[in-house]
Amino acid sequence: MSDEARVTAPETAGGNGHRPVREVEQEFVRGHLLQAYGCFSSGHKFCREVCPVYQVTRNEQHTPTAFHANVVAIEKGAAHLEDVAENYSYCTLCGGCELRCPNTLFVGDFYRNRTRTVKLVQDMRAAANQAGLGLWPRWQRWVEATMVGKNEPVLDYENIQPVDPNRVADWAKDLPFEIPRGGENILFVDCEAAYYRTSLPKAVAKILHAAGVPFGLMYEQWCCGGPSLEMGYPDHARYLAEHNVADWKKAGAKRVFVLDPHDYISFVDMYPQFFPEEELPEFVFMIDFVAELLDQGKIRFVKPIEKTVTYHDPCRMNKRLGKWEAPRKILRAIPGLTFIDVDHVTQWAYCSGAGGGFAVEHPDLAKKIADLRIARAKELNVEALVSACPWSERPLTSSGREQQLEVLDLLELVAEAMGLND
Amino acid sequence: MATLTLPNPVTDKVIAELEAALGKDKVRTDLGARIARTRVPAPFPVHRFAEYMPDVVVLPETAEEVSAILRIANQYRVPVVPRAGGTGLADGAVPLHKGILLDIKKMNKIIELDLINRTVTVQPGLNMLKLNEFLAPYGVFYPDDPASYPVSIIGGRIGTSGWSLIGSRYGHTRDLVISLQVVLPTGEIVRLSDGGGAPKVRKASTGYNLKQLFIGTQGTLGVVTEATLELFPKPEAELAAFFGYESFDEAYRSTGALSTSGLGTLAAVILFDERKVEYLRRDDEAYIPLPERIKAVVATALYGVEEEVRAAANRLFRIAKETGGEYLGDELSAGDWASRHDRYATPLHGRLPDGTVVPMSWHCEDAAIIYSELPAIKQKWHEITDRYIRQYGIFDNWGMFFYSNNPYKGWGDYLVEIDIGIWEQALNEETWQAWVNLKREITRATLEHQGSISACHGACREGDAEFIPVEMHEGGFELMKKIKRLLDPNNILNPSKNYLHLAYVDEEGAP
Amino acid sequence: MKQVRKGVVLRREDLHVFEVDPALMSRVPQDVTDIEQARIVKNRWEYLDWMHRHFAHKTVLLSEVTAAPSQGPGQAGH
Numbered sequence A: 001m002s003d004e005a006r007v008t009a010p011e012t013a014g015g016n017g018h019r020p021v022r023e024v025e026q027e028f029v030r031g032h033l034l035q036a037y038g039c040f041s042s043g044h045k046f047c048r049e050v051c052p053v054y055q056v057t058r059n060e061q062h063t064p065t066a067f068h069a070n071v072v073a074i075e076k077g078a079a080h081l082e083d084v085a086e087n088y089s090y091c092t093l094c095g096g097c098e099l100r101c102p103n104t105l106f107v108g109d110f111y112r113n114r115t116r117t118v119k120l121v122q123d124m125r126a127a128a129n130q131a132g133l134g135l136w137p138r139w140q141r142w143v144e145a146t147m148v149g150k151n152e153p154v155l156d157y158e159n160i161q162p163v164d165p166n167r168v169a170d171w172a173k174d175l176p177f178e179i180p181r182g183g184e185n186i187l188f189v190d191c192e193a194a195y196y197r198t199s200l201p202k203a204v205a206k207i208l209h210a211a212g213v214p215f216g217l218m219y220e221q222w223c224c225g226g227p228s229l230e231m232g233y234p235d236h237a238r239y240l241a242e243h244n245v246a247d248w249k250k251a252g253a254k255r256v257f258v259l260d261p262h263d264y265i266s267f268v269d270m271y272p273q274f275f276p277e278e279e280l281p282e283f284v285f286m287i288d289f290v291a292e293l294l295d296q297g298k299i300r301f302v303k304p305i306e307k308t309v310t311y312h313d314p315c316r317m318n319k320r321l322g323k324w325e326a327p328r329k330i331l332r333a334i335p336g337l338t339f340i341d342v343d344h345v346t347q348w349a350y351c352s353g354a355g356g357g358f359a360v361e362h363p364d365l366a367k368k369i370a371d372l373r374i375a376r377a378k379e380l381n382v383e384a385l386v387s388a389c390p391w392s393e394r395p396l397t398s399s400g401r402e403q404q405l406e407v408l409d410l411l412e413l414v415a416e417a418m419g420l421n422d
Numbered sequence B: 001m002a003t004l005t006l007p008n009p010v011t012d013k014v015i016a017e018l019e020a021a022l023g024k025d026k027v028r029t030d031l032g033a034r035i036a037r038t039r040v041p042a043p044f045p046v047h048r049f050a051e052y053m054p055d056v057v058v059l060p061e062t063a064e065e066v067s068a069i070l071r072i073a074n075q076y077r078v079p080v081v082p083r084a085g086g087t088g089l090a091d092g093a094v095p096l097h098k099g100i101l102l103d104i105k106k107m108n109k110i111i112e113l114d115l116i117n118r119t120v121t122v123q124p125g126l127n128m129l130k131l132n133e134f135l136a137p138y139g140v141f142y143p144d145d146p147a148s149y150p151v152s153i154i155g156g157r158i159g160t161s162g163w164s165l166i167g168s169r170y171g172h173t174r175d176l177v178i179s180l181q182v183v184l185p186t187g188e189i190v191r192l193s194d195g196g197g198a199p200k201v202r203k204a205s206t207g208y209n210l211k212q213l214f215i216g217t218q219g220t221l222g223v224v225t226e227a228t229l230e231l232f233p234k235p236e237a238e239l240a241a242f243f244g245y246e247s248f249d250e251a252y253r254s255t256g257a258l259s260t261s262g263l264g265t266l267a268a269v270i271l272f273d274e275r276k277v278e279y280l281r282r283d284d285e286a287y288i289p290l291p292e293r294i295k296a297v298v299a300t301a302l303y304g305v306e307e308e309v310r311a312a313a314n315r316l317f318r319i320a321k322e323t324g325g326e327y328l329g330d331e332l333s334a335g336d337w338a339s340r341h342d343r344y345a346t347p348l349h350g351r352l353p354d355g356t357v358v359p360m361s362w363h364c365e366d367a368a369i370i371y372s373e374l375p376a377i378k379q380k381w382h383e384i385t386d387r388y389i390r391q392y393g394i395f396d397n398w399g400m401f402f403y404s405n406n407p408y409k410g411w412g413d414y415l416v417e418i419d420i421g422i423w424e425q426a427l428n429e430e431t432w433q434a435w436v437n438l439k440r441e442i443t444r445a446t447l448e449h450q451g452s453i454s455a456c457h458g459a460c461r462e463g464d465a466e467f468i469p470v471e472m473h474e475g476g477f478e479l480m481k482k483i484k485r486l487l488d489p490n491n492i493l494n495p496s497k498n499y500l501h502l503a504y505v506d507e508e509g510a511p
Numbered sequence C: 001m002k003q004v005r006k007g008v009v010l011r012r013e014d015l016h017v018f019e020v021d022p023a024l025m026s027r028v029p030q031d032v033t034d035i036e037q038a039r040i041v042k043n044r045w046e047y048l049d050w051m052h053r054h055f056a057h058k059t060v061l062l063s064e065v066t067a068a069p070s071q072g073p074g075q076a077g078h
């Protein structure tokens, strides 16, 4: 791969094409062999029908079973890294498989060892990039554009052009109140929400304001780094993370409110791998916080919403973090709302297709996943599907438009029910 | 000595013809596609990984495409191995001679739901759990419930003639398939039912009962491309009751009493031996706190209309108590029953002789044995297994289960399972051969006790397959060979499975 | 850490989760945190409930319909 310098990896090495493929391969196999045998020796595929990608490709090579078996095949000399690496782009990193895997769900607690497919896939992507296989040009462009725009290039999926980093807080401009910079409570606004779904951060700001919770914004908010990690650029992820941690320090942040599950998982999963716990603030997931405020009577729903809805469990919340109760509690508390629930276990098999960079590299398949999710909601004869993840909302809204189903955001719905939009 | 003609390799010409027939995206030769379809969960000679990799993978979506594939294979005499879920435990879907791997998972459409006549017609690439999620709003239910229920696929259930955990109430796969569409090795598409050809008629005496011939043939006679299946009302009530006993003999007698109780809602009677209970105490939260006096367990499950289940529960409890059973409590009973799919193939169950945990692969022996022989088989199988463990140190004895094995009743023969862990990472040719020898000894014991080698997985593996002619020695195997030759003149469909390479050599080629 | 039986311990009594005796885990890393562990246990119970519902409209317990005790031997106080 020639373009090794195209992704500028500031301050750290890594990125594209820095190391010989055999060396990367050996290190990869060494690091993952035991895990690989943990799956290979079961090989039972309880993960398969849960996997959103498999559900639309029905191709056994896009399954966790195959992802693990490849490692064994490489060890046994039946394949090389470059023969199989491309398959690892067929994953939304939703985490459904590793939770459903009996090695996690039935004995993970007992042995304190579990299946870690998400990590395996991420690591393989990073290995392929380090070896300069050049498999995923769109991810490469995406990370390059993120380096320039300091935020993800969410405004132009087609050509992947950087956003203007100076406009990351523009969403707050026409709010009826000022939000200060810095302070103990910081609201972190995800890239997609800051630039694209700006109605979401506005709603969240209004909720916090109405509840009397003081909060500020970062001096200069950068992407959380999660997507870079997911696309196989861990050094770039770290670079972004370091900036954010420094910004929080400068702000004197003790708590960071997080409105997006993807950011949240970066903060609670990835950041502790880079920084000592004591350097990090407390991360508060907005939906949990709203449920808490509701319990404490600090916010109240005053405006009935006469609609029949169902709820989409965002993958990272439900499958990877086990957060499924608070959103249901909130929905049940909204007056006028008829909530038709599909339980969170059934939803281990649901996904919007938006995560893990999948929609960037495989837009057609991602659309099929979103279409399927909307079709499932349609079967319930509801008027709207409520989600709690801005990344899911873009593809779901577009599939919803085609199938005539409205897609709403939970926190925006909360603001509406609190009467904050009147 | 007769020679056996091995099938031809897949050439570029074959691939080009497949691509012309199916389109390029349904024909895959990349290593990722092939590695993913090299093995099934059964212990695998991992040191010989590349030997079992197919040459090309095809992903058909219709019977016509399957027919086209088989015609091409026939013309060039290359092997075709059908693969459904790839969860079979007898290597049925493993390509022994490489060739074309025919993966049916894209054929997962539900073709017709007939609520009036209580049938559902499906393509064979559909999984049962997914089918039942589709059926739930209609109040109906397809009750084929293997431990692989969330993963295995209807085509594979038919290919293996599978066994269902609740089969003693609802029947097993072969009892639940009403009719089949099959593509023959030579490419003809036929519809077969219980005599005659009426797709939704369950019982007919017209013509031969050809449907049954194609169930359990491990894809050696034809590729199933459509099946019409039986529907039941979704059970109103489920009740699981587990009982503990102070000795295996007591539990064995209680199993006999429970399974001959005549209760129509009784879906399963499962006996766990001492080694199984001890093994469960390794890592299963339900069994760890059980007092040591409990040496054996009998699990039962009832399904049906609520009033029936309630009434049957009383009778069940009385019989269990009178035969020495102690109820193990609601939490263990309900919880363990609901985990019935998930607790088998867990690698970290594996222990080296010094107790160290290593990931082991799961072997599940699955003979069908009549009730009177169960204690003797138990003793022999443990003796054989323990001997190999002592000698090689990479195997582990996970104990035995005895499951009621017959449709609509609990008595008769039992699916007898010994679970053995194998440390695959440490396998080499010597230990692999030892493993095959262990299997051979187990199979011999089965045959000595008038059992059948396999109740549900099939007998395709080394250690089983060579004994098919022995088990079927009264003319059965001769007939099988004739049928195979008649339907598959060029030996292209899953060649060498079920020891059927012998169908293509002269008499003196037999062992 | 309390030894429950051979090969099984209660690492922290407040967690109520049986665990393998770490002495047996020399070849396999133990890297699941307490939070993750709790999440697994909770999800497992939810999943088991799901499986009951999937197979029947109602789960009836033996102690509800017979004189059988609801708690089995060894489970008292659990």
Ligand SMILES: Cc1cc2nc3c(=O)[nH]c(=O)nc-3n(C[C@H](O)[C@H](O)[C@H](O)COP(=O)(O)OP(=O)(O)OC[C@H]3O[C@@H](n4cnc5c(N)ncnc54)[C@H](O)[C@@H]3O)c2cc1C
Residues within 6 Å of the ligand: A043, A044, B040, B041, B081, B082, B083, B084, B085, B086, B087, B088, B089, B091, B092, B093, B104, B124, B145, B146, B147, B148, B151, B152, B153, B154, B155, B156, B157, B158, B159, B160, B161, B162, B163, B164, B165, B217, B218, B219, B220, B222, B223, B224, B225, B341, B344, B345, B456, B457, B494
């Ligand atoms: C954890 C676990 C638990 C299990 N528990 C049980 C159990 O309780 N009961 C039980 O019966 N089995 C059990 N099995 C074994 C396995 O699930 C069954 O044998 C199942 O029927 C195989 O289905 P499959 O879809 O995986 O088929 P495969 O393994 O893909 O194929 C099985 C056989 O069928 C043939 N075949 C596939 N599709 C077709 C077709 N369309 N036409 C003709 N032939 C075809 C294949 O060539 C092969 O010979 C278990 C397996 C696992 C891993």
Ligand code: SF4
Residues within 6 Å of the ligand: A038, A039, A040, A042, A043, A044, A045, A046, A047, A048, A064, A065, A068, A097, A100, A101, A102, A103, A115, A117
């Ligand atoms: S990831 Fe888990 S469920 Fe899937 S095949 Fe591997 S061990 Fe089985």
Ligand code: SF4
Residues within 6 Å of the ligand: A050, A051, A052, A053, A054, A062, A063, A064, A090, A091, A092, A093, A094, A095, A096, A097, A098, A117, A118
């Ligand atoms: S993380 Fe999600 S998309 Fe990726 S393999 Fe697992 S189930 Fe499939």
